[in-house]
Amino acid sequence: MAKHETPMLDQLESGPWPSFVSDLKAQAEKRAKNEEGINFQIPVDVVDDLLGVLELSYKHGRTHWKHGGIVGVFGYGGGVIGRYCDQPQQFPGVAHFHTMRVAQPGGKFYTTDYLRQICDIWDMRGSGITNMHGSTGDIIFLGTTTPQLEEVFFELTHNMNQDLGGSGSNLRTPADCIGQARCEYACYDTQDLCYDLTQEYQDELHRPAFPYKFKFKFDGCPNCCVASIARSDLSFIGTWKDDIKIDQEAVQAYIGGELPPNAGAHSGRDWGKFDIQKEVIDRCPTECMWMDGKTLKIDNRECTRCMHCINVMPRALRIGDERGLSILAGAKAPILDGAQMGTLIVPFIEAEAPYTKIKEEVIEPIWDWWMEEGKNRERLGELMKRQGLQRVIEVLGVDPDPRMVQEPRHNPYIFWKEEEVEGGFDRDINEFRKYHQR
């Protein structure tokens, strides 16, 4: 018997999409039966009470979680999001309902051994409810009590060689696309760079030392499967410098209809016979492709590596061999002064381990600047707006590059450095008046 009536949530059990309500109910029942004889360290009916409080929120149209909650583990300044129910008498099972962020492996590949170990810990010491995964990337353990936090942390670190993720004003958990593990477009090893930087900057991740949060994300190519350009303060996007590789025979196979365009992604509808002119050449944003008789030609100097032609004909066109990545900075959600996507600050940099140049010439100078100049709760993107892209260029010690702008400014409110102007700014009005009477 369910502990609380949930008439509204019950309506979310029908329909084809996996129902979180059915899953939660099954979990509540499983805990009540406890066939494995688990020595539950938080209330057995935690999931019943979660359903109960959610039903109440559905009735009121308002959340029933109190503001904030500062809890954690010694040694770290983040990793746990504290949460307390605002109706603890009615729902004692979720009076404490803290979230723990657990650092996920690159590409989110798992073995079942690992997942079962995670589940064993969480079944005993938490609610047995998770998010797979948080939008930043972490495995989210959803709901436990304060006294269990150190116990879970001890088990994770001692028995699983596994750390917490980030929260607060620090480096958050980095995440990557599947990259070279299973994608022919990947221009560098996203998992390796992600892992390397995560390990390198563990201190910055666990102990908030920044003006605000900071995120890294790693995309293997400009398709941006982990959306780094929109969802990370520093976005690493793979690219290449030389020519797109063309297999002319395969091009003919696409034209002849033996190979499906875009790997069959449009198979649900009849779009007519593949037309290379219409679907590839005419859609190229730079108009740098053409057919020379039966040969597909690309003027690679004019190509902006948008991926369209490669996406449409993956068996005929391949990324170049001189590979690296671009770095874009400043993406953020709207609060405070508007949403931003990443701005190109490094057009091309090599991405080979140990990634020294990326660390010493980009990440650390940017951090030094932002940690010194960033105002309280000012994201990197906002500091860039306040102090200008010119400052980023100075901080990186590079030359201004037309690639860093979409277009030159159209207002003429141009600052000059005093040393750039002959004679400097120190002038004498009396000298001027000698030639220009009042």
Added chain:
Amino acid sequence: MAFVSSGYNPEKPMENRITDIGPRKYDEFYPPVIAKNKGKWLYHEYLQPGVLVHVAESGDEVYTVRCGGARLMSTGLIREICEIADKHCGGHVRWTTRNNVEFMVDDKSKVQPLLDDLAGRKFAGGSFKFPVGGTGAGVSNIVHTQGWIHCHTPATDASGPVKAVMDEVFADFQNHRMPAHVRVSLACCLNMCGAVHCSDIAILGYHRKPPMLDHEYLDKMCEIPLAIASCPTAAIKPAKVEIGGQKLNSVAVNNDRCMYCGNCYTMCPSMPLADTEGDGIVIMAGGKVSNRITAPKFSKVVVAFIPNEAPRWPTTAKTIKNMIEVYAADARKYERFGEWAERIGWERFFDKCKLDFSHHLIDDFRDPAYYTWRQTTQFKF
């Protein structure tokens, strides 16, 4: 429920403490065929919605079956995923950046048994546990947030509306009939944890009433300058109030300048603003993150308000379904939602989708708002 120690000694908290070890290394978990062929993949193909094959230089193949996941999931369900992965995939499984689950096998003959097994698994209420799909030009999983399950600042729920919308567009999770892929996302407040600002279609929780002020507690609970600095429109100023004859430091909110973003509440627990009738949903459209053909785009606000209609948010689900249908019928092959809307013009977009255009949709936030108005005589009647 007797306390069981993990070995941690609360008397000596720093003793035996392991820190800064980070996540486990990615390659501990690769299936053998992935480990062997990493970085040597030649091409891929979608065999059917939800099923991919990748072919390596060595000739090796890996078949991937992608299934929808509710993201919020129990250990019971994760254990079931493990059981499937043990049975079919040598104990390997992965999750995607849109929170789908992927099972991989190294031979074509193993695909059909896996598909049959997945198709047979349903929850007690009848929904599929592992619907196969989410590939190619269709509608994949909805990236979403905490909602009323765990957050204190939401204006709507996350898991509920996502379930309602996915039920409505479910056929397109399992089909490739769209002009391009359609990414839907949801955030329950405008902190936008996730991908709302850069999705083809986005659902955003929104308030419509200024915060209430808990003057009696405000100065004790909040750092007043932080609350003041948190306001994008400078609607908050410090104030002295008198309550029960007692002079208290607090804040005053100029309701005319407040646009209910809730950021002050994030900073100050004494400024709650959630409201049954006031809160609801804003719909945005036309964003993308890939650089394919056109540059990444922000999503734009196209519906200023839909009330919260728990438990199934029918108006939200129908509005989205309708937008997807109009787009599917009108857009060209490879054209993303935002590219389509920009090509036909936003005036035509509202026309075709039969959406109201109200004053709420016109940008009025600071200097950049000007650039969103129309400085040309080019428009369609």
